Amino acid sequence: MADQKNPKDVTKRSAAKPKLDKAHVADTALDLLNDVGLEGLTLRAIAKELNVQAPALYWHFKNKQALLDEMATVMFRRMTAVGRDVGYEPSGGWQEWLLQGNRQLRATLLSYRDGAKVFSGSRFTGIDHGPEMETNLRYLVDAGFTPDQAAWASSTAYLYTLGFVTEEQGMRGQGEDAAPKVDVAERARRLADFPLAAAAGAQLFAAYDERFEEGLRVIVAGIGARYGVG
Template sequence: MSTERRTAPRTPLDRRRVVDTALRLLNEVGLDGLTLRAIATELEVKAPALYWHFKDKRALLDEMATEMYRRMVAGTPLGAADTWRERLLRSNRGLRAALLGYRDGARVFSGSRFTGMEHAEQMEDNLRLFTAAGFTLAQAVRASSTSYLFTLGFVIEEQGMRPLPDEGEEGRQGVDVDERARRMADFPLSAAAGAEIFLDYDRQFEDGLALVLAGIAATYGRD
């Protein structure tokens, strides 16, 4: 009888496995610490092996953003009977929740070019809904993109200001609103504004999104 040890076959390396690993590692090290070398180490391969699937880190980030979008769409089904307001509320709340699910998620998403067609399918549905509600195509695009950019920018700032829970007391901390107010005592309105700027991001987001929607309705004369 042979006593030769058999090793379990290694899972083949493919784009999906690389991206899944990169997204998991992103939550551990953040975007700045996410290197191809770190991903390769996690996968127990040499860094050049990744170049068979992605020509550079930018290409990998594009695929990561696309996978984030796929997961977001799967977790945020559109309502067939949505009004334009309901659609923007649903999609932007879903986008924020999806981006907050990853450390530096908004930074990964920003400026990325999707590699699939899932976004085109959802965009077509959104534009069809808006034009049926009386928006011109240009108005529909502007309304959708303005709300999207508000959400993306909001989450970039939100993730930049919130403390990182896994870094302990030595890591990045949130803003001490009381200490800020003490330092700005000569500027009482600005000091008091700290509670509006750095606390309760959920309320801030909802208030800001409501302002965007109100502006769309007022500008384009839509209820």
Template sequence: MSTERRAPLDRARVADTALRLLNETGLDGLTLRAIARELDVKAPALYWHFKDKQELLDEMATQMYRRMVADIALDPADTWRERLLRVNRALRAALLGYRDGAKVYSGSRFTGTAHARELEEHLRVLTGAGLTLVQAVDAARAGTMFTIGFVIEEQGVVHLAGERRQGYGVEERARRLSDFPLAAEAGRVLFDDYDRQFEEGLALVIAGIEARYGIG
């Protein structure tokens, strides 16, 4: 038995194992029984740490967030635009690191309060640009929800890098829709070059915030 398997079982170890297993099974296949088997313990042992799967997903999302924050350098001198770009690009990259990462993250509740430090700094940048607190929260949420929703759709087509879902080949789709030339050509925009799509969508969100709140 490996040293890792003999290590004491705790919430962090269970969540870390679940995140590793997620890339193999996807969210639908991620069960407490499968995680217990990976840890070489009985499934009931996990219920000492998590009362149900949602509580485990909360811890997984929290670990995803912690890893994202560790990999991103936030500059207090950021403009509000730079901050929204930096945070949402980092969020997308973090979610794409796991199969169904955006689905795990969506709707989950962070455990603990460690995330409050980054949230406080984020809101200070936005309110410092002239937004009210309500406007700052709405602006930050708009960026976050766009990013999570975008990645959910992106991962519905490309599960992991280079692993495209059958039926979403751009050329194949164009052939099937050949009687509808605009719809056929739209597939080259909808289902290809997700980096470009994300950057354009995020730019639209930021332009909308600027226009809505009249900030420069």
């Protein structure tokens, strides 16, 4: 006679394995991202972390880009949740609105290894971003921008932040034992015959917080000058 399975054992095994859905996979992928970086983040590696076979993930994501889309969406949800928790209500007009929003975006991207690369080229799933986007654009329109100008202004600031953080994460090094990729002093020594280029290294490969803030303020000032909105 064949051995009969104990229903209690089956139930115990079922309870031990968490439900595999998009949200759980994306959360696991974001946790793993900080350990292995974007290049090491394969569906096989995620499946191993989840203790499932890789084909099981294809029920939820047809390819890695679909997974990145969901990861970017989760990052956005977390960012907006933080904004609500801290009472994100900028004062000082549309300029401060753009400044604070992009500071928050940079902080979010920097909190994940290769966070800017995950965001870049990804499309949000669902419409979670709809209310936030509507609020941002409405704020600019109420400040005097046309709808088109509001879209251009917000996307220009966003793209600056995304590009800056992509370069920042690429040059500063990330993860444990990571080191900056440029030795500023050594670079200055090699470029000693070109004093301006040599001196620029301290600004090009260091002082990232100050550089981001200065560049963002230049962008915002340029937006105001271009569209004549004070």
